[in-house]
Amino acid sequence: MAASPTVLRRRLGQELRNLRESKKLTAAQVAKSLAWSESKVSRIEGGKSPLSDKDAKLLLNEYGVQDPQDIRQFVDLVRRSRQNGWWHSYGDALPEWFKPYLGFEADAAQVLIYETELVHGLLQTERYAQSVIRSMSQAPTADEIDRRASARIQRKEILTRDNPPKVWVVLNEAVIHRVVASRSVMHEQLSHLAEVAENNPNVTVQILPFEAGAHASMGYSFSILSFDDTPGSLVYSEQLTSAVYLDKTSDVSRHEEIFQQLVAASTRPDSSVAWLKETAERFGT
Incomplete structure (x- = not known):
């Protein structure tokens, strides 16, 4: 590739x-x-x-x-x-500060993710994505919502391509309880999470339970991207109207250390999948 x-x-x-x-x-x-x-x-x-x-x-x-x-x-x-990536076709539907991330994500060999409030874009279903975009954007039109959601769906192709990246996701427990759009949407989203984690050996999903208590990344979501043919990793953290990209060795090392702490405090991957299925079923009733 x-x-x-x-x-x-x-x-x-x-x-x-x-x-x-x-x-x-x-x-x-x-x-x-x-x-x-x-x-x-x-x-x-x-x-x-x-x-x-x-x-x-x-x-x-x-x-x-x-x-x-x-x-x-x-x-x-x-x-x-200087050539345009696939995201260029979405034009103004995507903020400029986000477009570099799409390029890094598309070429990453490994992506480590911690999310405090919502399912990461790589794992969102279309209806969940539409609801998140609608709630976080200023008066978006129906076309803008559809185009942004479509971009998120296109991103997911990296999970099943030849030589896909290793993706390890830790979700704060709040993510699976917060009702986004409707119970039906949550049933669909959590079922999808469980299915992706269960059927794709390159994807691991863990849930950080409330009982884990205080930790070093409270209220702070981040992703760490590593590459096969480019030295050094990159930390990405999204804010309301901008994003931070960190590549200093000390910054990356600190985030890697925190991520390992989150992994250790989280429910095991197999138990997390079972938890996702159980919660999805509750939303489906």
Whole structure:
């Protein structure tokens, strides 16, 4: 599977950072030499900004890369990184701050997820997704709701593709009790969760019970994404009108540590599936 444009930008940024550091240059020094802002260098190295052919060549020249073949290969990757992902067809239906996540998710080898309030988008049914979108958006039109829900459904294809990512989800118990839309919708959603966890060996779902008490991620949902061909993991945390992307080793390590604590405090995967089925049946009566 070809890497998504978002992941290619991140890979290019890391290669440029490695080249800069090998020359013992700071981002500030490079920015001054090219008459750029330091934030521009930082955005490029973080994979947060598209890279033009011209800027790529300027940076390679700054770092002493002169071989024509190396330059051609790098610029080819730069051009591929500017291509549109599948989510581009949804246009304004998706917020700009969310689109990079879709690229990372599409290329991830592993996704670790903790959710405090709702079922994660990868595991939502269409009716559940529509209700969540309706409640969290400002006066959305019926078309916007349908398009956003459709995008969420399309995301789920990564779970059953060839070489799917390993997805491990921990849900706060509140998620399975909160009635979203109706009891019928919850019956459908929880049954779907149980089915996905039971029938897909790459998907694990656990429930963090109320009786587990206080923990290090109370009120804070997050995802940790890891990649096969790109070093370093990424933490994603969604807010009301924006998102945070963290890739510092210390930040990632802390979130990984917290996730393992949540896993240890949660009900075992087989017991969680049974719990989901039981709760789904109660909603279905």
